[in-house]
Amino acid sequence: MKVTGFELRRIAMPLVSPFRTSFGVEHDRDVLLVRAVTEDGAEGWGECVAMSEPLYSSEYVDGAAEVIRRFLIPAVLSLPDADPYQVEVPFAKIKGHPMAKAAVQTALLDAKLRIAGMPLAAHLGAVRDRVPAGVSVGIMDSIPELLEAVEGYLAEGYLRIKLKIQPGWDVEPVRAVRERFGDILLQVDANTAYTLADARHLAKLDPFELLLMEQPLPEDDIRGHAELAKQVRTPICLDESITSARAAADAIALGATSVVNIKPGRVGGYLEARRVHDVCAANGVPVWVGGMLETGIGRAANVALAALPGCVLPGDTSASDRYFRRDITAPFVLADGHLAVPTGPGVGVDPDPDALAEVTTATEWIAR
Numbered sequence: 001m002k003v004t005g006f007e008l009r010r011i012a013m014p015l016v017s018p019f020r021t022s023f024g025v026e027h028d029r030d031v032l033l034v035r036a037v038t039e040d041g042a043e044g045w046g047e048c049v050a051m052s053e054p055l056y057s058s059e060y061v062d063g064a065a066e067v068i069r070r071f072l073i074p075a076v077l078s079l080p081d082a083d084p085y086q087v088e089v090p091f092a093k094i095k096g097h098p099m100a101k102a103a104v105q106t107a108l109l110d111a112k113l114r115i116a117g118m119p120l121a122a123h124l125g126a127v128r129d130r131v132p133a134g135v136s137v138g139i140m141d142s143i144p145e146l147l148e149a150v151e152g153y154l155a156e157g158y159l160r161i162k163l164k165i166q167p168g169w170d171v172e173p174v175r176a177v178r179e180r181f182g183d184i185l186l187q188v189d190a191n192t193a194y195t196l197a198d199a200r201h202l203a204k205l206d207p208f209e210l211l212l213m214e215q216p217l218p219e220d221d222i223r224g225h226a227e228l229a230k231q232v233r234t235p236i237c238l239d240e241s242i243t244s245a246r247a248a249a250d251a252i253a254l255g256a257t258s259v260v261n262i263k264p265g266r267v268g269g270y271l272e273a274r275r276v277h278d279v280c281a282a283n284g285v286p287v288w289v290g291g292m293l294e295t296g297i298g299r300a301a302n303v304a305l306a307a308l309p310g311c312v313l314p315g316d317t318s319a320s321d322r323y324f325r326r327d328i329t330a331p332f333v334l335a336d337g338h339l340a341v342p343t344g345p346g347v348g349v350d351p352d353p354d355a356l357a358e359v360t361t362a363t364e365w366i367a368r
């Protein structure tokens with residue numbers, strides 16, 4: 001596949017409501033989209049999930065754009081065949097920047113699959129045509145406000161609730177949700193906000209029968225998570241720590257995780273995400289697909305990934321209106337608590353030109 005060039009397009013997507021986590025509050029998404037254009041006029045899209053600031057991980061959107069512009073696109077254009085599998089060879093020489101790599105690789109994968117007329121879901125090995133939807137609920141100013149938000153999401157049909165937690169906002173909100181809504185599927189995500197010294201406190205979550213406790217400790221504290229897993233009954237689920245299939249294998253072998261949140265941007269793309277899925281499946285570790293507040297482009301690809309056999313838990317694959325008043329693609333809409341897996345070739349969705357124009361803040365074309 002010969003690529004003539006790439007478009008880097010920045011879009012500003014306001015959130016329908018602030019989204020608060022242990023590392024900050026998001027009011028809008030400054031998103032970098034990558035569009036690959038091939039010699040015979042095909043195109044493919046990839047969404048870079050890096051946030052505006054390096055708070056979830058070390059990547060941030062301006063930095064990702066620079067790495068894509070200066071290093072990743074030249075690496076692709078230097079290849080005789082801009083194949084998404086082949087670009088992993090030169091990309092491996094460039095240290096880090098998985099979200100930037102994922103955006104470029106996904107644009108190439110989308111183009112390749114559109115040319116072949118193959119849906120991404122089929123290419124990845126999907127076994128379902130719809131996936132159960134969970135929803136991530138941010139830290140709120142009060143318990144009543146939290147209960148109102150959870151009630152709304154349950155009424156919309158979400159099949160699993162995830163609560164963001166941090167020191168000072170953990171046991172009580174979980175207790176309140178459990179007491180109000182009974183035995184719903186419920187889990188928490190700390191985004192690395194605790195230390196091993198908090199083990200006895202985190203064990204206070206055990207009576208609430210949570211599905212999992214996501215990334216309680218810093219992303220590089222694998223030993224700490226293995227120790228914490230011996231002190232709490234709630235299953236530990238790693239997110240930020242799982243940067244590759246090898247990292248997943250190591251964390252599982254060391255007893256640091258018994259569930260894994262798969263995020264293609266965090267591991268460098270959908271091909272590595274499938275490898276993480278396969279390593280976890282081989283070890284009997286359940287996985288689910290996480291989210292980075294993606295637009296319909298990234299959401300479509302995540303829903304395809306969530307249809308793989310090892311994805312046995314609802315993911316953070318919510319409807320478009322969880323975050324956006326208007327998506328840049330046809331919106332993903334909840335149906336009986338599920339999202340339909342796109343059936344079109346590639347990621348299976350296309351940006352609506354008018355919607356895209358409305359939110360575009362910058363665009364640049366980078367050619368051979």
Ligand SMILES: CSCC[C@@H](NC(=O)CCC(=O)O)C(=O)O
Binds near residue numbers: 026239291318
């Ligand atoms: C701005 S927080 C992004 C990372 C966070 N993502 C979510 O909570 C789900 C977001 C979504 O629904 O896309 C996580 O650590 O899992």
Ligand SMILES: [Mg+2]
Binds near residue numbers: 239
């Ligand atoms: Mg998380």
